[in-house]
Every structure is written in C-alpha cells, then in structure tokens.
Amino acid sequence: MLKTAKPETPTWALIAGAGLLDILFGLLVALGIEGLLPNWKSAHLLNIPWSHSLLMTILFGALFAVLFRRRGWGVMLVLFAAVLSHWVLDVLVHRPDMELWPNSATKLGYFSLFGPVSGWAETLLAIVATTVYAFRARKSETYGRYWIAVCGLMAVFWGMGYLAG
C-alpha cells in the first residue's frame, strides 16, 4: 500500500521501517533495558517504554526517514508512515502496555486479540505479513531479495529478546 504511494521506496527499507520498533525492542531486551513486567504471568504486559511509546516511535520514525533524505521527501514520508504504522497496529493487538511517552501513565492496547501470546503473535504476524508482501513485490524490485535478510534478522532479534526476557 505504502509502496504504491511512492514506488521508488526500496522494499527492504519499508520492511525494516515497519519492523524497526521490534528490532529495537530485541536490542533493548538484550541490553536489559526492556523486557517483561514482573506481573507478566498474570497480565502479560511488556516493559516497552523506549521501543514502543508513541513519542519515541515518532522520533525513531523521523530518524529512520532522515537516513533516506537523499531519496527525497516523498520517500521519507512513506518510511516515516511505515514506522508509525507499526505502533498503530501494535495498539490494536497489545495488552495495555503501549505508552504515549516513556513511562507515561496512559497505556494503550485495548484489543489484545491474541491474549497471552500477544508478543509472539505480533512477531509472527509481522514476519508472515512482510514475507507475503515482499514475496509479491520481489519480482519488480531489485532490492526485493533483501526481505529474507530483514525477516530473518527480525526473527533472530525477537527470539533473543524473548529468551533474554
């Protein structure tokens, strides 16, 4: 969808942008900064003030877009939207652990469609969706083959994060 809006946006960058927050989450868990809250067993809440708060998402989105400034404003906007879309979708599937800014009192995540496996479901959904999408985009696009690397990285980081948490 975003790809159609700005066809010159590299597919790998879109996928990386959409997965950016979870990649950061994996890194932060590995560093011991984020992870599961102590009441994970009963409430299944994640401690994600930095990788998944709205303010930081906007910041990461902007930083990510700036990396592609040579490709022009259109591409930057599309990539910014890709990073932001992750947050919007996460709010739909997470239990209320999505903050507005780091450690804000308001925590969003109303729907919790996947219950106790929300973390896993999110990753799985992301990997399946990006794989399907990239598989379709791959033929017309020189960068399409990077999808394997990006999906693999996402899976590895998340797996690391989950184990460390």
Ligand SMILES: [Zn+2]
């Ligand atoms: Zn996420």
